[in-house]
Every structure is written in C-alpha cells, then in structure tokens.
Amino acid sequence: MRLPSSLTPLRHHAFAWLWFGNAISAIGTWIQSTASAWVMTMLAPDPLMVSLILAAAQLPILVLALPAGALADRLDRKRLLVWSNLAMLAASGLLAALQLLGLVDAWLLLLLTALLACFTALNSPAWSSSVPLLVPRAELPQALVLNSVGFNLARAVGPALGGVIVAGGGAAVAFGANALSFAIVAVIIGGLLVFPASTRPADLPPEPLVQAMRLGLRYAAYEPSLRAALFRSAAFFGCASAVWALLPLYVHNVLGLAATSFGLLLASMGAGAVVGGLVMPRLRERYTPDTLVMLAGVVNAAALIPIAVMPGLTVAAIAMFVFGMGWIAAAASLQSTVQLACAPWVQARGLAIYQAVYNGGMGFGAIGWGWLGMHAGVKGALLAAGLGGIVIAVLARSQQLPSEVPDPAAAPQHSLPEFAVGAGLMEVLRTDAHPVLVSVAYVVGESDIAAFRRAMQGLRQSRHRDGATDWTLVRDIGRPEIWVEAFRLPDWSELRRAALRFNALDDAMMQAALAFHRGDSAPEMRIFLAVYGTGSGHGHHWHPGMFRG
Known part of the structure; x- marks a missing residue:
C-alpha cells in the first residue's frame, strides 16, 4: 500500500x-x-x-x-x-x-x-x-x-x-x-x-x-x-x-x-x-x-x-x-x-x-x-x-532562511593536493601537540583584486567551517601581485580531519578563488608546524614542511 x-x-x-x-x-x-x-x-x-x-x-x-x-x-x-x-x-x-x-x-x-x-x-x-x-x-x-x-x-x-x-x-x-x-x-x-558504522580512519583519534x-x-x-x-x-x-x-x-x-x-x-x-x-x-x-x-x-x-x-x-x-x-x-x-x-x-x-x-x-x-x-x-x-x-x-x-540548502555531504569535484612530511617530523606530528599553519600564495592581477577579495571571504568561511581557528589574507609589499592566505589548525590530526570534511561547497569556494590566480603554476601551498622549546624556552617557532600538489 x-x-x-x-x-x-x-x-x-x-x-x-x-x-x-x-x-x-x-x-x-x-x-x-x-x-x-x-x-x-x-x-x-x-x-x-x-x-x-x-x-x-x-x-x-x-x-x-x-x-x-x-x-x-x-x-x-x-x-x-x-x-x-x-x-x-x-x-x-x-x-x-x-x-x-x-x-x-x-x-x-x-x-x-x-x-x-x-x-x-x-x-x-x-x-x-x-x-x-x-x-x-x-x-x-x-x-x-x-x-x-x-x-x-x-x-x-x-x-x-x-x-x-x-x-x-x-x-x-x-x-x-x-x-x-x-x-x-x-x-x-x-x-x-x-546505526551506520563510523567512517573515521582507524588511525585518526x-x-x-x-x-x-x-x-x-x-x-x-x-x-x-x-x-x-x-x-x-x-x-x-x-x-x-x-x-x-x-x-x-x-x-x-x-x-x-x-x-x-x-x-x-x-x-x-x-x-x-x-x-x-x-x-x-x-x-x-x-x-x-x-x-x-x-x-x-x-x-x-x-x-x-x-x-x-x-x-x-x-x-x-x-x-x-x-x-x-x-x-x-x-x-x-x-x-x-x-x-x-x-x-x-x-x-x-x-x-x-x-x-x-x-x-x-x-x-x-x-x-x-x-x-x-x-x-x-x-x-x-x-x-x-x-x-x-x-x-x-x-x-x-x-535574517532570511534559504529556500534551498546545499547538501554539505556532497562530494567535491576536485581533490585536495596530497602532502608529504619532511624527514624527522613524523614522530613530532604523532604527538598532536603542535599547531599547524597552512599558507597558500596567489598571483593576482591589479584589476582582479576587488573580486578576488570577495571570493576569499567565501573561502574564509569554508576554512573556518572545516576546522581553522584563525585565518588571514596578506599582501607581499615587495611584490604586490602576491597575496598569501594563511590559516591555523590546532594540530596535525585536525588538519587530516579538515581534509576529510572537504565537500562540494568548499570545492566551489576554492575554485572561485583559484579562478583569479595568474601564476605560471598552481598557487604555492605549504604547511608549517609550531615547534615549542627550540629557542629561548618560551613561545614557538614555525618549522616548514612541504605541501606538494
């Protein structure tokens, strides 16, 4: 019936x-x-x-x-x-x-x-x-x-x-x-x-x-x-x-x-x-x-x-x-x-x-x-x-409610770049005790700056939704065409979780920003790890790792 x-x-x-x-x-x-x-x-x-x-x-x-x-x-x-x-x-x-x-x-x-x-x-x-x-x-x-x-x-x-x-x-x-x-x-x-079983990777706490x-x-x-x-x-x-x-x-x-x-x-x-x-x-x-x-x-x-x-x-x-x-x-x-x-x-x-x-x-x-x-x-x-x-x-x-809400579980069309970890850092990463900074450098033409900054505000929301605790957009004073997006996550495990959360809406925000990139190659993306106690005994220092696409 x-x-x-x-x-x-x-x-x-x-x-x-x-x-x-x-x-x-x-x-x-x-x-x-x-x-x-x-x-x-x-x-x-x-x-x-x-x-x-x-x-x-x-x-x-x-x-x-x-x-x-x-x-x-x-x-x-x-x-x-x-x-x-x-x-x-x-x-x-x-x-x-x-x-x-x-x-x-x-x-x-x-x-x-x-x-x-x-x-x-x-x-x-x-x-x-x-x-x-x-x-x-x-x-x-x-x-x-x-x-x-x-x-x-x-x-x-x-x-x-x-x-x-x-x-x-x-x-x-x-x-x-x-x-x-x-x-x-x-x-x-x-x-x-x-209920359906959890899909979280076994090695991710x-x-x-x-x-x-x-x-x-x-x-x-x-x-x-x-x-x-x-x-x-x-x-x-x-x-x-x-x-x-x-x-x-x-x-x-x-x-x-x-x-x-x-x-x-x-x-x-x-x-x-x-x-x-x-x-x-x-x-x-x-x-x-x-x-x-x-x-x-x-x-x-x-x-x-x-x-x-x-x-x-x-x-x-x-x-x-x-x-x-x-x-x-x-x-x-x-x-x-x-x-x-x-x-x-x-x-x-x-x-x-x-x-x-x-x-x-x-x-x-x-x-x-x-x-x-x-x-x-x-x-x-x-x-x-x-x-x-x-x-x-x-x-x-x-405060208007939307007529249609995009599906936050929809899979992205594009994959995130894979990253490799520099020698000697894997043991440090496993401790989950150090914040992680991700930077992405774009080359943007002068006529595109206003539209690029609007697109980056959408990407900022995406980064925060997926786990970023801080986000900023800065400009190189020596080479004004270079804009760097930087955002911080609590630790290495949270970066991995953020990658798993990446969905179709995040992908659309990222592609909107990438459309304004005018460099000869893809934007340079890097990951930095905060390593404590390596200098004066207080604060932290950013140790670079490689982010390869």
Missing part, C-alpha cells in the same frame, strides 16, 4: 521505530510536565515559581547541549542513547518515589526537574541527529515533521492523560508513568535500532571534547543557513514560551479550573499541531521556509490575544489549537533548516546548538514572562506576548 506523502518516511523501518520511541517518550514527558506544573500551583501558586518549572526543564539543556552534541559526534550513538534513557528513568523514578512519600516541596521539585533535564540534554542531540542516518536527504524535512507530529500526538494525549492521572491517582503515579516511558524507549533503542565544542560553535558562526535558523529560533521560541510559562496559572487563577482543564488545553494545542503537520507538505509547496516561519510566528502570537482579552475555556481551546498549528509549522521548518545545513561530522553539535537556543529561548523567556505576570497580571503578560510576538516575527525576517 502506498503511503500518503505526509507519511512516506515511515516506510523506512528503522525510522518508524525511532518515531514510535519518540512518541512514547513524548507521552511520558507531557504527563510529567502536566503533573509538575500542577503540583507547583499547589506548592507555590505565584507566576514566577510556576514559570520556574519550565525554566528548570529548559535551562540545563541550554548549558549542557553543546557538550552532549560533541559527545554524540565522538561516541557510539546507540550506547549513548541507551544509557541516557536509563539515567532519565532513574531520575523520574526517584521523583515518583519521593512524591509518593510526601517529601517533595517546591525547591526539591525544581531540583529534580533540573536533574532530569540534564540527562535529557545528554540524550537529545544523539536522538535528533539519528534521523538523517535513517532516511534519505530528500525525505528529511517530512521525517522531521512526522517527529513533530508524533511529539504533538503525545501532546494531545499526554497532558489530558496527565490531568486524569493527577486527578485520579496523584502526581506520583504520573511521575512513575514517565519513568516507564524511558524504560520502553531504552528497550527499543537497544534491541531494534541499528576522535576530536578532544573541548576542541570539538569549539569547532561546533565555529561551524554555526560561519554557516549562513545555520546562523539564520538559530537567530530565527531565538526570536520565535522566546515569544512562544509565554504559553508554557503562564498557561497553568491562567487555568488555575483566571479560569478557576482544575488539572483536567489544563490537560485539555494542552491536548487542543497538540491536536492543532497534528493537523498542521499533516498539511505541511502543501504548506512547503506554497511558501518558502522564510515566509512560513514568519507567518507561523504571527499566527502564534495572535492566538494569545483572545486568551487575554476574552477569558474562557472555549476561547482558550480554539486559540491553543491555532497556536499548535503555528508551532509545528515554525519548529519543523527551523529544525529542518538546521539538519540540512549541518555536515554529517558536525550533525549532533549543530542540533545541540539549535536545542540550546530553543531551550534558552523557552527558559529565559519563561522567567521573563513570569516576572511580567507578577507585575502586570497573567492576562496582561499574555497580551504583551501576543502583541510583541507579532512585531518580533516580522522584524526577525531580517
């Missing part, structure tokens, strides 16, 4: 299991979130304390996402996923036991929520970066939509189920249900999923953790598509966080209703997201990602206005349905751009940075909206979020 276009990625069995595990985990998460928020309204019913539940669930991920992404790019992904789910099982099980014993107060609830978020941070980059390994690139955007649909199906079921469980069995049972979801996911990952984190940040800074997606994510999620921060208190204080009504509103939001996910293929045909994210931001913000000015359960349910549709349109489009812009070797780190932006926007936004709710009231804060969100959604479009 042929699947509809919106469900096509599910024909890949490994992705189907990943999707199922994502949905099970999300149901547990929403049960936990509903129970935690409602318990806090009982323990400390003021806007700031209730909003701190969201902050505690989000801000640890902001801090730990990048180290977790670096680990996911370095370690066995399957093993990392299994152990992180077992750790989340332990944290949520502990919360359930303490709640059952009546030992949970407001601050302990925040502490254990933050602990669970720490393990979630370890899990999330490895989980999200697994999707491109299981579906073809052409199906990746819809696969991400389906993941969001699964998450929002859980949002439609989980909060309502959470409200019923809290009302009928108490919060301890709800926390226990979340622990059970992690056990199920660990079994699915450990027994049913198989993994990147040191801190170096891997820095490279992830540099990649985000010098990849335009990823940079724009991160900026737009911060703007969108910072405004949208008002709902998550204030909705529990809106239901409890403004509407005067119980936990089941809070769960109903979250379920309505989830239902809207499911409907939005099913129509996403048509929306992508009609709108570019840039326009779609802007419209989604406007829709989300506008949905908050009637909640503030016309309080009522029916109005709120309709508004949350609309909010859910806008949420999935923006979130899926933003994450799709991030996934498509990240090369395979930095996939988890790129997604970790996106998740850090997401959780930072949600966490700090929640604190800000909670503070405003204390001074302007819950309805006033929601109205401000609605009106301000519309303006921000339009202004954020100054």
